[in-house]
Amino acid sequence: MMNLPQTISVLLLGTSLAVLSPQVCPAFTVQEVASLAKASSDLPLVKSAGLSPDMDVPWSKAVRIVDPFEGEFLGVFDRNSLGGYLLREGSTQVISLWTPSSIRVLVTVNSGEAMSPFYTAGRVYPRPDPLRFVATKKVDKLLLKVREKVFQLDGSTGTFAISQELATALKNAPDENLDIRLVLEGGQAVDSEIGKGTVKAWRNIY
Template sequence: MNNLQKMIPVLVLGANLAIVSSQICAAITVQQVATQAQSSSDLPVVKSAGLSPDMNVPWSKTVRIIDPFEGEFLGVFDRNSLGGYLYREGSKQVISLWTPQSIRVLATLNTDQAGSFFYVAGRVYPRPDYLKFVTTKKVDKLLLKVREQVFQLDGSNNKFAVSKELATALKNAPDENLDIRLVLEEGQTVDSKIGTQTVKAWRSIY
């Protein structure tokens, strides 16, 4: 048997191994896609990407957003209340939606609280059904501090684009509260925090 005859079975065996290896890789890829699709379908569903002061969504958890105007995508909602109850005088609230492509922010500031009164026998009594209102503010800039790195984002209509560098930083952020600063249209700043559970939830979308 010459050298060429000895090599033929080896070459055939190598080709067969390559085909089997390719089939295994293809099967693994299909399984991964199926697993990801299954895990995505198991997530809570939120039917709008819009933000409002009194919205009720799963906070600090990965959710599947199915918006009638923007389509379907994954996101994490976060809320931080500063100064107590939403409608309390002097309270502030920062709501944000974190998605692979963008960050949306809604800031509300209450500088006053409207109320009503009634008179009985010459005495004034406050009514319990006071008027509830909040004032939303336009956010021009968003600053985030991840470890020692500060990202400054310029936005449009309270929406900020997520770069690859920022996405990587968010994914690798430590398990702790993350500081953010909102620069409002009038130049006023609001310092807030993103909670640890939201930071952990980022890892499934970035």
Template sequence: MINLPQTIPVLLFGVSLAVLSPQLCAAFAIQEVASLTQASSDLPVVKSTVLSPDMDVPWSKPVRIVDPFEGEFLGVFDRNSLGSHLSHEDSEQVISLWTPSNIRVLVTVNFEQARSSFYTAGRVYPRPDYRRFVTTKKVDKLLLKVRQKVFKLDGSTGTFAVSQELATALKNAPDENLDIRLVLEGGQSVDSKIGKETVKAWRKIY
């Protein structure tokens, strides 16, 4: 049990104010860190920050990331498919990871598939199996619209720093889908959305 020191009363213009001692401030800070640690320990654990087309993680939910190179922190993964189905040629997928310090975005494109068939009894039967070829595109800029404000972020290798202003906006974003625009290397733009479940999860991240 921690014995907290007494507050120091100060008389200012006839009004008595309670000023917290440095020891008491430190005790409150320790208690806050302990509560945050307890909350994060109940979250699912993801052991890497690497984004890939076929990754298997809890989507749109707060997670505790324990990466061997980057350390431990909170985050939420989001995925949005652009097109009727990922196996279709030219369909795109936008995968993102939202952490307190940065946003990481990966755009994948299914650009080709190869189906095989076999011939028997005078008929050609297509085989159900297929091969999917996936490529990625470099994202140079990220635009987010939160309420009426548009944030324009410049990044490196698909990673964008989160400012305090942006973190506050994300934390207070309304419970609805959020529009984003990705500017790819070469100037091509891709419009996508962040689902409202991810938007809700931001409140535990920021």
């Protein structure tokens, strides 16, 4: 984290870091904003906001994302496997990224696996690691139930904008799993949930 001059403050706005003069933003003192900036610098660092089936990130924890195309922002990654063991044929995985401005969702279905043989000394040996065949599904709608209120979000390419009302609801969500429904292209619905750990982590970014 860079050393900040006394006359400059760093404020997290949406999906980027903005540099503001304290005269322009009187609601934040230099000490408060510096404390916020330090807290974000102490979070685990993730170098890409891209979602993929085999990604390796801290799950259900607030992280600082520094993406080469999108800049720096805070987020929480969540993962849920449906239908049993992840490598089982027909199992579904729901990966999501929750940021102050948007929710991104990736739904993949495992359509099977096969052993990949290799040849050596004239003999064929099976590889110890199977090859997975994964299909990605397009998500058109996202429904979330927070307490008794249902939020329905429409998006494109699996990205859904977060309103101020929804951000407030997520920040104040009860300390329990949260139900979501994903409506795929063609109308198929996938019911999943967000784990309690992710719900707790939302309080750090909303």
